[in-house]
Amino acid sequence: MDSESGIPILDFRKSSGVTLDEGSEGWKEMSKKVREAFESHGAFLLRCDEIPNEFREKIFTGMKSLFELPEETKLKFSSSKAYRGYTAKSHVIPHCQSFGIDDALKPDTAENFTNLMWPQGNPTFCETLSSLTSKTRELSLLILKMVVEGFGLPEKYISEVEELNSHNDSRMTRYQLPEENKDSEIALVPHTDKGTIALICHNEVQGLQVLPKSGNWVNVNIPPNGYIVLVGDMLKAWSNGRLQAPTHRVVTRGDKERLAFILFAVPKQDTLIKVPSELVDEDHPLRYKPFKYEDFIDFHYTTRTEKGVLEQLAGI
């Protein structure tokens, strides 16, 4: 457990002796822990073998040179969608720069992005980005299958969580250091993630904070070479509110810049989010009526409120 935030640390490393073959005892035990962590904190910290050290070094070295490219080059990666494309100094991310990549898993996405930023080519960055994205995506699917197992739901729900994981967006973010006269700065404003789950890895400069029910922000310490996995609003809704979607933000301090790579697992636009009947009982009355993911996203961007979008749209 992380001593500051109390968020559980789960160890998926083969070297720690766990075997996570689907259906095995180890898998079932871990699934229970995933469910419990998502119920109590809406998150867990993950140690895993998926990102070896040299791989991490490659992605964060690549990201450092990416953010050092001229502003006019970075701006070439534009998007009409909110928070996608290259964003700098927006009201949501006042002190960071970020590349939001849609359809991160499409075979030519990493290549197109790399060629736009480095017309002369950068095969190391391209390969690293594409394999980090696909490794992280495998993890997100594994974790969602564990949620099904953790709740003891029938097999048929595997295809539903696959749908909740059917689209993947990634984001690479560089958080600026606080201005000289300040100790700390809110670099990413408080929010819940709108999709299903988010997996975050970073260059070991901490800065993520979560807001527990107690109402006081706490620091999260992502373990070395690890990830944090956060529940988003769609998994919260699908689970009948039994899994929490934690409010989080990023605060920068000190003299080292934080770089983060985030993979968001999201449903397809027209996916219907409907609570499994098995998750409704006397102790857990139905909290959300079925709704389409795209309606939730539209509603979120038109109301532009962080508070209670899910409750307003689908709450019973």
Ligand SMILES: O=C(O)CCC(=O)C(=O)O
């Ligand atoms: O950098 C981080 O740790 C958090 C990023 C995040 O919450 C987001 O991009 O939605």
Ligand SMILES: [Fe+2]
């Ligand atoms: Fe987030």
